[in-house]
Amino acid sequence: MVTVSDYAGLKPAWCPGCGNFGILEALNRAVIEMGIEPRQVLLVSGIGQAGKLPHYTRGNVFNSLHGRSIPPAVGAKIANSELTVIAVSGDGDAYGEGGNHFLHAARRNHDITYLVHDNQVYGLTKGQASPTSDVGFVTKTTPYGAASPVNPIALAIVSGASFVGRGFAGDVEHLANLIKKGIAHRGFALIDILQPCISFNHKNTFQWYKERVYKLEDERYDPGDKKAALERALEWGDRIPIGIIYQVKSLTYEEQLPPLSKGPLVTQVIDPARVEKVLAEFM
């Protein structure tokens, strides 16, 4: 039986009231309710306030470079396909520095879950605009206002992600459920999480999100319909959808690798003599 104490990590160094706390709680709740032990989990994070999350829970941790939560997560998943691999990034990490990895991990449909703490601003470096900052958002590095934002939901859908969801750090129960579904999903699962930054984003506040978010599961909505999903992906204003926006079954990258059908790569034996059988080709 997995309990809350199994996931008690170090004391977070986030600002009191930060949206990250809701995400941490939702993640812990999800893995506990799924009965996943810390030893089965690998959390791979990048750099930013989000990147610190793995230290504040328990599990195997690879805290990687800025923008690089996905590549080591992919490498580790292929090396040991039995691990529950969760990559964690902020919006700068995921959609700025790591944008290329995001597109290609979605396209290849690696079997990992990708949690993106999306507070539409840089927190760790103190308040610069991020790739998802609203257009016109004025910061120290964007004195004339930020350019138009990337749309991670639409990008993930058109890039081939098989699970695309959006959560809200202010609704922990909903987010925990969404994370559970993302982990259970076979394939690349993006969960973009609306996360207020109380220190540097005074526009997109808890209140601002609360007034706008609505749950897709409360509507007649089929997440298997790609065109409908793209329509919801473009919805950003008075109404912002949360929940599973798109989900489809498709073969994962790992399922298509013949050697992995023989068990995790890491447990397969090393035998130099196996090279013998290819040497004849060079005669």
Next chain:
Amino acid sequence: MPIDFSFMIGGEAGQGVQSVGFLLAKVFARGGYHIFADQDYESRIRGGHNFFRVRVSDHKVNAIAEDVDILIAFNMDSIELHQPKMVAEGIIIYDGDRLKGVSGNNGSLFRIPLEKLAEEKGGGKLMVNTVALGAALAIVNYDLNILNTVLVDRFGNGELGSKNIAAAKAGYDYVQSEHKGKFRNIKPLSEAGKMLLTGNETIALGAIAAGCKFMAAYPMTPASSIMEYIAAKSRDLDLIMVHAEDEIAAINMAIGAAYAGVRAMTATSGSGLCLMVEGIGLAGITETPIVIIDGQRPGPAVGLPTRTEQGDLQFVLHAHHGDFPRAVLAPAAIEDAFWVTVKAFNWAERYQLPVIVLTDQHLASSYATVGPLDLSQVTIDRGMLFSEKEDDPLEYMRHRVTESGISLRAFPGLGEALVVTDCDEHDEEGHLTEDAGERTAQVQKRLRKILPLKKEIGKPHKYGARGAEATLIGWGSTYGAIHEAVDILRREDVSINMLHLSELWPFPAKAVADAVHKTPNTYAIENNATGQLARLIKAETGYDVSGRILKYDGRPFTPAYIAQAVKKEGC
């Protein structure tokens, strides 16, 4: 009379230069000869001018020869450019129906209607290359049956195979009847056939033998054929090769796989390595064992994409900020690359750090006869591993401070131990810290690993007369050319020897200093513009290498080129 004979095949990209060169090399390797063959090609798919040189010898050779005995010319450029390199009794094979007005003093001109024979006796124009192969073998009176076995391997037993055999015979018979009395004799040797491999193939085989099961890479000349080979063998040998979206992803994926417990590598060239630099430091601070192959080519930036250089030595020694240990190895020859690669994986895991293997286009895409490889000599050392039978997994700390600097490795998900690491400075458990004491302890712990690693570094290879007047100093793929240059010069009574390094970092300072400090003249022979090894020797030993013989035109050294350059220096 020892046999040492060189063929050159020249033509445009797309004319089959590579194919004829490779098959020719294979035919002689199968007849027991030693081969060294290199490729000179432009960065294009069609047109231009490419050539392929095949040196056939009855003794081990590790370099290309300057002179050409037989030239197979598919275009006029081949004749015009390479005729000056022909030996006096050399022979040029060309299709007189296609190339008109060929003349020149060097070499006998063998006009052969290659295309006509291919159409009449073979299976059409496409078999021109096979006719030329047959003709070339007739000139040296070689056994056509060996070519036939090579053609069957390549084209199969069916119609295509038979047509190629007929085409080869047509070329062979034509030369034997039309050019009587001008032949040389290179009969197959009684020795068993030899394996013929490129440097990249031996590296790939070394990696597989060493138990590397994961590779991620992004295509880049001259390294791409490593990823292609691993991918081709992935199903049969249970390997994974991920063609990543870029070099940054590639190295970070390899690091992720290695962290999870699988031996992992990546391969690229200099400007790809520029993108990977962040990963070198990530492997350094997380103490993740990875092997990085850098097939050097001339830089900076894109430089000369298909050509060779040894310009990355100073780069790989320093690439990344901060102080942490790494190892740098540079195979001396194609066969050596197999064992160096095995060693790289063992060192990476024993010392939990990045190991960089420096090759270059010349080593990567040249062919040499190898072996036989004794796989029973391959040892696998995975370094210090955590055992849950002996120790409490709840007490496990990935970066525990130890006397040797080496901490026990555990792998995530395989036991109860949680494996935590961080690219931030971290405490012994692996959690990020800014504590001054913990920071200092971790830096020192990582650097302590250099001490045992230093002891592993092999002594530089010495060759030639002891106490000679001059020493030629080199590293990596120039070994064969320098070695042979020493032979040439000694035959001319020049008092000379060589000092060659293939294990470059941690630098064997004492061994190098001891070897050179009494020599009146030392020359750094390097395929770069500034003498990067000479600078390293100065930095690590204080010794000034007195002369430099440098080549940075993108082309490899030949023994004759080095010998001549040394003589010009007044030796």
